[in-house]
Each structure stands twice: as C-alpha cells, then as structure tokens.
Amino acid sequence: MKQAAQAREVDVLVVGAGVAGLSAATAAAWSGKSVVLIEKSDTIGGTAAIANGSIWIPNNDPAIANGFTCDLESQVRFILSECWDGFDESQKWCGVSKETFLRVDRYVKSGLRVARDLTNTRVQTFTQLDKIFKRYFFSTKDSVDSVRQALGPNHSRSDDELAKAACSSWDYHWENKFNKVPYGKHIWAAFDLRLAGKFFFSGFRKHLWHIVQNMVSIRSLSSLADQIPNLFTKFWGFGSGLILVERFRKHLDRQKVPILKRHELVAVATNGDRVTSVDVQTADRQTLTWKIRDALIIASGCFSHQLTGDGVQDSYSVKSSCVAPGNDGDAIRILKNADVQVNQNPRPVLAQTVIQLAKEKNAISHEPVFYFYGDSFFLVDRHGRRVMNEKLTYHDRAQHHVGNAEQEFLFLVCDRRFKERYWGLGIAVPFDQKHMIVGNNESTLHEEIDRELRDNDCDFRLADNFSANLRETKIAFNEFARTGDDREFGRGKNAFDVLGYMKPDRDHDAPSRSMQPLAGEELYACIYGLSTFGTHGGLVCDEDSRVLNSAGDPWNNLYAVGTCAASFLNGHYPSHGMSIGTGMVFGYLAGLHATSNTKRL
Incomplete structure (x- = not known):
C-alpha cells in the first residue's frame, strides 16, 4: 500500500x-x-x-x-x-x-x-x-412479570423465553406498535481483559479518594455489603x-x-x-x-x-x-x-449533569446523569413538586428542562440509603459527594440548596414554598411507595422502569417495583441541569x-x-x-x- x-x-x-x-x-x-x-x-x-x-x-x-x-x-x-x-x-x-x-x-x-x-x-x-444483565439487572421477583406486561396478553412466549428476554437489553420505547420484539x-x-482493566483502573485511580470517602461514610452494613460487589458498575460499563x-x-x-x-x-x-x-x-x-x-x-x-x-x-x-x-x-x-x-x-441528544461538575470542568463533564438506580428518591422543581416519572430514560427525563425557565434546574431528593448506594459515573449521585447537599429537614435543605446555587454563580433560586411543598411531596411519595401505586406519574407501571435499571432494592417490604419510602428526617439533594451527548x-x-x-x-x-x-x-x-x-x-x-x-x- x-x-x-x-x-x-x-x-x-x-x-x-x-x-x-x-x-x-x-x-x-x-x-x-x-x-x-x-x-x-x-x-x-x-x-x-x-x-x-x-x-x-x-x-x-x-x-x-x-x-x-x-x-x-x-x-x-x-x-x-x-x-x-x-x-x-x-x-x-x-x-x-x-x-x-x-x-x-x-x-x-x-x-x-x-x-x-x-x-x-x-x-x-x-x-x-446477557450475563451482565442477568447478574446486575435481572430480578426473579419482577423481571419476568415486567416482560409479560410489556409484550401484552397476546404473546406466545414461554416462561423460559420471557426470562431470556428479561436478561437482554431493551429499547427505550418498547411500547411502540411496530416494535414487536423490543429487546x-x-x-x-x-x-477484553486488558482493555477492560485499563478502563476500570483509569476510573479507579481518578476517583479512588472519592470511593474511599464514600465507603467510609456508609453507616449500614447492608449498604456496605451491597456496594463491594457492585464496584465495577460504578464506571458505566466494562x-x-x-x-x-x-x-x-x-x-x-x-x-x-x-x-x-x-x-x-x-x-x-x-x-x-x-x-x-x-x-x-x-x-x-x-x-x-x-x-x-x-x-x-x-x-x-x-x-x-x-x-x-x-x-x-x-x-x-x-x-x-x-x-x-x-x-x-x-x-x-x-x-x-x-x-x-x-x-x-x-x-441535541440530552441527559442531565450535576451543575457543580459542569462548572468545575468548564462545561465538559464526563459524569452525565444517565441512570437513576435505586428507589428511595424523587425529582422536584423549584417549588418542591415532582414533575415526572423519574424512571424515564435520560433523554426523555431531560426534556423537562427544555423551554421552561422554571425548570432550568431540577433537584434530586433522597434519603441516606440512596446516597450510600447510588454514586458513580453515569449514575444519579456523583463520585465526589461534596456536591451532595444535606439538610436535617425540608427547611434546612431549602437553605442549603439556595446557598449552593449562589456559590455556583446561579441566578436561579428556590421558591418560597419549596420546603412546605417538599414536605407534602415526601409524604405523598412515601404513601405511593407503600401502596405500590404512583397516582401522580405512574412510576413502576412502565415495564422499562424495571427492565431498564439494575435490580430493585429488595431488602424492604414496599410492594412497588421502583419506589421505596424515604427513611428518616435527614434529606440529601443534588442539583441537575441540562447536558448533551450529541447533536x-x-x-x-x-x-x-x-x-x-x-x-x-x-x-x-x-x-x-x-x-x-x-x-x-x-x-x-x-x-x-x-x-x-x-x-x-x-x-x-x-x-x-x-x-x-x-x-x-
């Protein structure tokens, strides 16, 4: 040549x-x-x-x-x-x-x-x-039922075929009438062991101190036991x-x-x-x-x-x-x-970003928020009200920021259990948890979020009714989780809410497939803005x-x-x-x- x-x-x-x-x-x-x-x-x-x-x-x-x-x-x-x-x-x-x-x-x-x-x-x-999906995503309690629901009553697949489908990767919009096989x-x-190792250890070295901090901060033995085998999942694939x-x-x-x-x-x-x-x-x-x-x-x-x-x-x-x-x-x-x-x-093809990371990295953040693994959380606007089914795909979830100045920023609110378990690349909570905001109750969380917005040169502020509405939102969400019915946005009724995410939390008694009540008065929050991964x-x-x-x-x-x-x-x-x-x-x-x-x- x-x-x-x-x-x-x-x-x-x-x-x-x-x-x-x-x-x-x-x-x-x-x-x-x-x-x-x-x-x-x-x-x-x-x-x-x-x-x-x-x-x-x-x-x-x-x-x-x-x-x-x-x-x-x-x-x-x-x-x-x-x-x-x-x-x-x-x-x-x-x-x-x-x-x-x-x-x-x-x-x-x-x-x-x-x-x-x-x-x-x-x-x-x-x-x-399929082996990765079976290990990290397949739930014996929920996954097959979710596939059965997604395919509708007229499917002719056996339980074994349904289980195999549940261990596969699914399209985001499985409900489209033309998409008869959405997986x-x-x-x-x-x-490749060498390249996968290079990928993992590159991220491990970059975030080692954050990982140590996160592991040390865990108070629950069940959360600690959960995190150790899931460490590989923190780096957005293999x-x-x-x-x-x-x-x-x-x-x-x-x-x-x-x-x-x-x-x-x-x-x-x-x-x-x-x-x-x-x-x-x-x-x-x-x-x-x-x-x-x-x-x-x-x-x-x-x-x-x-x-x-x-x-x-x-x-x-x-x-x-x-x-x-x-x-x-x-x-x-x-x-x-x-x-x-x-x-x-x-x-643009959209996702969400943690605003502090966007500022630190001069608008180039390789920790976009793609997946909300875990159940004891919800997203609210500046008025403290939920605006969506939070298990939507990242692109669909990010649409709630578009063309609406009131929703330029949205706020994840979660309990300590969620904060301990769901951090990492492409996941809801960033590696560096200094970007997490903590409040002993709704009122102090309100104050701390506004302080974080000011510190990051954002003109955006929470509404005066944020803490009062957040208290009501938490009560309502916890009730939805306990009954298994999100009467506001239908979270958990969509098969993707289960099949598209890692195994639901199952060391709790809530009947919902994708919601768990937030425990305790202490609340954690993270501020999200709009990110793009293509045009x-x-x-x-x-x-x-x-x-x-x-x-x-x-x-x-x-x-x-x-x-x-x-x-x-x-x-x-x-x-x-x-x-x-x-x-x-x-x-x-x-x-x-x-x-x-x-x-x-």
Missing part, C-alpha cells in the same frame, strides 16, 4: 478518528487504495472511547443465536414513527423525506451485514451482555467503547493505514461536484496540501460544545457536554462556502452518506458520517446504541462506496 502520508496525495482521506471515521477507513482500505485517517486531537476514539459502547443493530448474530429476531420493515417504521411527527405509513416514504426514509432503511437493513463483515474479517468480535438488538465489542475503538485502531495499524493525530482539516478545494484537494494543519502549525483522488470522508463529530454557555440556545439551557472536546462543528465551518445542505437545528443537526446526506447540494443532488466524492451528518433521529432517541450504531454502519458503507467496493456486502 502506498504511504500516502508522505506522498501528500491520497485516494481516500478520512477526517476524524471516532468510531465512524475508524469504520470508514477500515472499509476503504479493503480496496487496496491509499487511505489516510487524520485526527485533530491527540487521542483516538472520540466519545465512544469513554462510552458504554452499545451498538443498535436488529437481527444481529448474537440475537439470532438467542432466538431474538424481528421484522426489519417494522423496525424502519419503529424509528420513523418515534422520531417524525409527520410519519404516516400509508404515504409515500411513510410521510417523511425520501432521504430520511432511505437512510433509515439502509441503516436497519445493512447493520447486520456490516457487523458480520467486521466479525468475519476478525476486525471486531461482538457479543450481547436483543444491542451488541457490544466482546470483552470499557466496551474503548475495546471497540482499540480493535479498529489495531486493525488499521496492521493494514498500514496512517492515523495522524494533531492534524486538523482547515480548508477544502472543490471543482464542480468534486473535492480536489484539502489543506491540513499540523501540530507545529505547518500547512500540508493533499490532492484527493477518490473521496473525502468527514467524520469530525457533532457541535455539542457550541451549545454550552448562557444564551447560546434559548430552548436548550445546556450546562455541559460529555462528548469529546473536539466536537465543535468543524465540518459545517470548513464547508461554509461550499454548496452543501446543512441542517442548522442542533436538536442531530449537520450535513444533509443521501443513503450512501454523500453530502447533498442545495438542489438535493449528491456530491461526487464528499461524504459525511457519524454525528457531523444530520441524523434521521431528529432530536429523539428511541434506543441506546443508535449513535455509535449509525456511525459504525454509515462509516463502513461510505468507505465501501467511496472505493467502488459495495459488492463486498
């Missing part, structure tokens, strides 16, 4: 070394043509390297082996109906644009072939984490995202594909509908010009970091982002003078990931993949794994298309 990095001329240049870029470079290299991958930062893997690493691919091979298969046409309609208000299956393209329909159709129907090709060539090995579609890079990235990197190294770090794309030259050359700036500020013979594939990430800060977006008062720092809209900026279609609406705006592409011009025609050799391309998810998130999944699949397909090698699949 040509050493294109020295020749300053290349068949395929890939920009961005996240999963989408790594996948694109892998596919392009099968052709034998020269491929170079550049990355402006000094790290490889982007956001995926620090993520859980789930990949949404229906009818994947591990699912088929487990007996989980679904109709792919229905899966196309599942995504479209969840993400587009204009969806109408009786209309052409189901009521959405042709480009949107074809991209969803391509993703759903090509995902298995991409994953299988990566497996057959030993680039990747994929698995489902088994997620795969992860198969376990490093599957890092494993995925490292396997791509090692393969490209074997294929002698250069990965040039600290090389930033700064300009693109075009002639008609073709990219002819690019300028790349190196770490020492030298500008290199490369002639592009076949294709430029841009995988430079989203523009989440353009959304952080006061007044950036009126609807989205984003306090932090958990994506890699380089995600600041490079592709849109570099191509601003080219004839390309750009969807400027960011439609859905970007360059508009066809189903082959070719960028479209203003007339709707595709460029000849300009591709966009990953989160720099406008997403068909349209600001929604029907299931985890769709960000990495679309990046990996469309990246691979773009690499094959750019090198006229589509028959490979």
Whole structure:
C-alpha cells in the first residue's frame, strides 16, 4: 500500500478518528487504495472511547443465536414513527423525506451485514451482555412479570423465553406498535481483559479518594455489603467503547493505514461536484496540501460544545457536554462556502449533569446523569413538586428542562440509603459527594440548596414554598411507595422502569417495583441541569452518506458520517446504541462506496 502520508496525495482521506471515521477507513482500505485517517486531537476514539459502547443493530448474530429476531420493515417504521411527527405509513416514504426514509432503511437493513463483515474479517468480535444483565439487572421477583406486561396478553412466549428476554437489553420505547420484539438488538465489542482493566483502573485511580470517602461514610452494613460487589458498575460499563475503538485502531495499524493525530482539516478545494484537494494543519502549525483522488470522508463529530454557555440556545439551557472536546462543528465551518445542505437545528441528544461538575470542568463533564438506580428518591422543581416519572430514560427525563425557565434546574431528593448506594459515573449521585447537599429537614435543605446555587454563580433560586411543598411531596411519595401505586406519574407501571435499571432494592417490604419510602428526617439533594451527548443537526446526506447540494443532488466524492451528518433521529432517541450504531454502519458503507467496493456486502 502506498504511504500516502508522505506522498501528500491520497485516494481516500478520512477526517476524524471516532468510531465512524475508524469504520470508514477500515472499509476503504479493503480496496487496496491509499487511505489516510487524520485526527485533530491527540487521542483516538472520540466519545465512544469513554462510552458504554452499545451498538443498535436488529437481527444481529448474537440475537439470532438467542432466538431474538424481528421484522426489519417494522423496525424502519419503529424509528420513523418515534422520531417524525409527520410519519404516516400509508404515504409515500411513510410521510417523511425520501432521504430520511432511505437512510433509515439502509441503516436497519445493512447493520447486520456490516457487523458480520467486521466479525468475519476478525476486525471486531461482538457479543450481547446477557450475563451482565442477568447478574446486575435481572430480578426473579419482577423481571419476568415486567416482560409479560410489556409484550401484552397476546404473546406466545414461554416462561423460559420471557426470562431470556428479561436478561437482554431493551429499547427505550418498547411500547411502540411496530416494535414487536423490543429487546436483543444491542451488541457490544466482546470483552477484553486488558482493555477492560485499563478502563476500570483509569476510573479507579481518578476517583479512588472519592470511593474511599464514600465507603467510609456508609453507616449500614447492608449498604456496605451491597456496594463491594457492585464496584465495577460504578464506571458505566466494562470499557466496551474503548475495546471497540482499540480493535479498529489495531486493525488499521496492521493494514498500514496512517492515523495522524494533531492534524486538523482547515480548508477544502472543490471543482464542480468534486473535492480536489484539502489543506491540513499540523501540530507545529505547518500547512500540508493533499490532492484527493477518490473521496473525502468527514467524520469530525457533532457541535455539542457550541451549545454550552448562557444564551447560546434559548430552548436548550445546556450546562455541559460529555462528548469529546473536539466536537465543535468543524465540518459545517470548513464547508461554509461550499454548496452543501446543512441542517442548522442542533436538536441535541440530552441527559442531565450535576451543575457543580459542569462548572468545575468548564462545561465538559464526563459524569452525565444517565441512570437513576435505586428507589428511595424523587425529582422536584423549584417549588418542591415532582414533575415526572423519574424512571424515564435520560433523554426523555431531560426534556423537562427544555423551554421552561422554571425548570432550568431540577433537584434530586433522597434519603441516606440512596446516597450510600447510588454514586458513580453515569449514575444519579456523583463520585465526589461534596456536591451532595444535606439538610436535617425540608427547611434546612431549602437553605442549603439556595446557598449552593449562589456559590455556583446561579441566578436561579428556590421558591418560597419549596420546603412546605417538599414536605407534602415526601409524604405523598412515601404513601405511593407503600401502596405500590404512583397516582401522580405512574412510576413502576412502565415495564422499562424495571427492565431498564439494575435490580430493585429488595431488602424492604414496599410492594412497588421502583419506589421505596424515604427513611428518616435527614434529606440529601443534588442539583441537575441540562447536558448533551450529541447533536442531530449537520450535513444533509443521501443513503450512501454523500453530502447533498442545495438542489438535493449528491456530491461526487464528499461524504459525511457519524454525528457531523444530520441524523434521521431528529432530536429523539428511541434506543441506546443508535449513535455509535449509525456511525459504525454509515462509516463502513461510505468507505465501501467511496472505493467502488459495495459488492463486498
């Protein structure tokens, strides 16, 4: 293979070394043509390297082996109906644009072939984490009943099949009528002891002092016994995202594909509908010009970091982002003078963040609040009233912050038991529990929360009626937990409230599957604001990931993949794994298309 990095001329240049870029470079290299991958930062893997690493691919091979298969046409309609208000299956393209329909159709129907090709060539090995889900998520008391409830009375599955489904990973919106098999579609890079250990010990070293503090502060022997075996769960998975990235990197190294770090794309030259050359700036500020013979594939990430800060977006008062720092809209900026279609609406994928961490980390917080494990807690607004079923998915839960100044911040309120057990990366309570607020009762908690808001330069304050309403909210919630019926928001009636979370607390007598009464007068609180882990705006592409011009025609050799391309998810998130999944699949397909090698699949 040509050493294109020295020749300053290349068949395929890939920009961005996240999963989408790594996948694109892998596919392009099968052709034998020269491929170079550049990355402006000094790290490889982007956001995926620090993520859980789930990949949404229906009818994947591990699912088929487990007996989980679904109709792919229905899966196309599942995504479209969840993400587009204009969806109408009786209309052409189901009521959405042709480009949107074809991209969803391509993703759903090509995902298995991409994953299988990566497996057959030993680039990747994929698995489902059924053993992990059985160990940490499966409840003999609740899980099978929850699956039975979710699938409805007309299902024909045996109890053994229901138990197997309960040990699988579920889509977030299982109740959609097109989603008849709402589980088994997620795969992860198969376990690698060295890389999983690297992932775990990196987090362990970073948070060791916090972990020691948390363990020492535990007063209950039952909580201490609970925490020790669950320590691995504190780090948001087992490093599957890092494993995925490292396997791509090692393969490209074997294929002698250069990965040039600290090389930033700064300009693109075009002639008609073709990219002819690019300028790349190196770490020492030298500008290199490369002639592009076949294709430029841009995988430079989203523009989440353009959304952080006061007044950036009126609807989205984003306090932090958990994506890699380089995600600041490079592709849109570099191509601003080219004839390309750009969807400027960011439609961010949302979660929550602990506001003190957002401030400490200058709006880059890799401890977003994804999961509310545990039962003895609720969320309230500035008036001390609950506003939702707190077991909603992180993206749906975060919507309660959007477009409502009264709910710019929301407040977790919990008892000591919850505080002792549910801390860690991606979990409700941060590692560093100095960010937890404690009060002997509702009134002192009110005072302490306002003090914390002031100390963090927030103009936001609790309402005068906060403590009185909080007292009533706690009484009502405890009654709901004791009766097993959340008459306000139905928490626990949704099957995801059980199946999507770790085992419910079961050393108590409350009948609820997802609520436990808060014990004692002492209360703890945490302040949450809005966080983003991606955006859905970007360059508009066809189903082959070719960028479209203003007339709707595709460029000849300009591709966009990953989160720099406008997403068909349209600001929604029907299931985890769709960000990495679309990046990996469309990246691979773009690499094959750019090198006229589509028959490979």
